[in-house]
Amino acid sequence: MQSQVEGIVIRTMPYGETNKIVTLFTKEAGKITCMARGAKKPASRLAAITQVFTHGTFSIYKGRGMGTLQAGDPLESLRHIREDIMSTAYASYVTELIDRLTEQDEPQPVIFDMLYQALHAIDEGYDPEAITLFVEWKMLQAAGLAPTLHQCANCGATEGEFAFSFQELGFLCHRCFHIDRYIIRLSPALVKLIRTFYFVPIERVGSLTLKKESKSLLKQIVRTIYEEKAGIRLKSRKFLEQLERTPEFLPKKEELPKDE
Numbered sequence: 627m628q629s630q631v632e633g634i635v636i637r638t639m640p641y642g643e644t645n646k647i648v649t650l651f652t653k654e655a656g657k658i659t660c661m662a663r664g665a666k667k668p669a670s671r672l673a674a675i676t677q678v679f680t681h682g683t684f685s686i687y688k689g690r691g692m693g694t695l696q697a698g699d700p701l702e703s704l705r706h707i708r709e710d711i712m713s714t715a716y717a718s719y720v721t722e723l724i725d726r727l728t729e730q731d732e733p734q735p736v737i738f739d740m741l742y743q744a745l746h747a748i749d750e751g752y753d754p755e756a757i758t759l760f761v762e763w764k765m766l767q768a769a770g771l772a773p774t775l776h777q778c779a780n781c782g783a784t785e786g787e788f789a790f791s792f793q794e795l796g797f798l799c800h801r802c803f804h805i806d807r808y809i810i811r812l813s814p815a816l817v818k819l820i821r822t823f824y825f826v827p828i829e830r831v832g833s834l835t836l837k838k839e840s841k842s843l844l845k846q847i848v849r850t851i852y853e854e855k856a857g858i859r860l861k862s863r864k865f866l867e868q869l870e871r872t873p874e875f876l877p878k879k880e881e882l883p884k885d886e
């Protein structure tokens with residue numbers, strides 16, 4: 627059976643001398659894996675279309691077992707991602723996270739849209755760290771970790787000061803701070819920011835300028851949730867953290883203190 631899908635290459639693995647196993651995140655069918663015969667040969671017509679982060683239409687033949695990629699047409703190359711090491715590192719982190727949190731052959735159009743928009747935003751030069759944070763907060767739900775962020779996780783209050791509690795997986799209001807010894811106190815601006823990351827569609831990320839410290843704290847919280855509650859620690863995170871500690875790779879742009 628022949629099918630035509632729109633998708634983004636999220637992972638490739640060499641197979642034998644000349645083949646690649648390609649994982650696509652598709653609009654129609656969710657995550658699918660297929661064999662691209664000969665794609666490792668530079669002259670192959672499948673060589674370019676099977677590069678990671680390529681967005682295109684793919685023609686797949688599916689008999690029994692793994693499908694075979696027969697042809698593909700790029701819709702765009704997203705080449706800026708590959709030209710900049712920081713963008714590559716963040717985009718790899720995003721695709722690995724989505725790969726880890728999704729099952730094969732399960733249509734998930736919302737996640738496809740988010741992946742598409744995240745890679746686009748990184749390609750267009752938006753702050754890749756902020757885009758990555760968006761994806762991390764948004765994907766919590768797909769990981770079965772839905773934090774309580776619209777109200778206090780203990781008493782349901784919506785007014786007051788808030789802190790983040792790993793124990794309660796969500797916000798606690800000041801009246802309930804005592805139930806968890808290890809809360810992280812949050813300024814009203816950070817509470818708002820976390821809600822933005824979790825509830826607001828990713829399209830609106832472009833208008834945000836975030837302080838370095840805010841990003842670090844939000845990153846620590848969300849990555850701790852993944853680690854502690856789901857045991858997820860990504861391979862690409864290590865590379866990203868090394869880059870983040872290496873100042874010459876960092877963008878030279880001035881940070882605009884604006885969000886608080």
Ligand SMILES: [Zn+2]
Binds near residue numbers: 778802
């Ligand atoms: Zn409360």
